[in-house]
Amino acid sequence: MDFLRKELRRKFLEDSVAVMLEALRPTSRRQYESCWKIFKIFLSSAQKPLSQDTGYRSFLTWLSNTGNRAPATITAHIAALADPLWFGAGIQLEERALSLLIRGIRANTTPGPRTTTRWSLHKVLASVETMTQEQGETRNLCPPSFSSPWLQALGPHS
Secondary structure (H helix, E strand, C coil): CHHHHHHHHHHCCHHHHHHHHHCCCHHHHHHHHHHHHHHHHHHHHCCCCCCHHHHHHHHHHHHHHHHCCCHHHHHHHHHHHHHHHHHHHCCCCCHHHHHHHHHHHHHHCCCCCCCCCCCCHHHHHHHHHHHHHHCCCCCCCCCCCCCCHHHHHCCCCC
């Protein structure tokens, strides 16, 4: 936030800067601070000097490769980088380049394991049948007029 505040003060009056920064939500402030902290780490670990044009794209690629971060995190960092880079260095983030970069990150990011419960129709019907037997009811849950041919084909569970 300090960097953004300093760069805005160079171009706007103090009152205007206060109004601009006051409008930011706490989540936006945290995104700015988090992004710039990581951006400084990237700049200190860069092997060679970066040009203004490719620096932020290199950062976003580095960000996705070093921590296997989700595309949503990369998008949040893009949003947090946009204003400070524009006001501080005159760098405008190109939408097409960013969309291609995010598409590449999504393609290379492996999804996590599925946490859904696997079930089958037979297990569900067996469970329902067990519940009705425990309650002392052995009636058919689905009247014959409502049961479909594929349920009838399953046998006694329909």
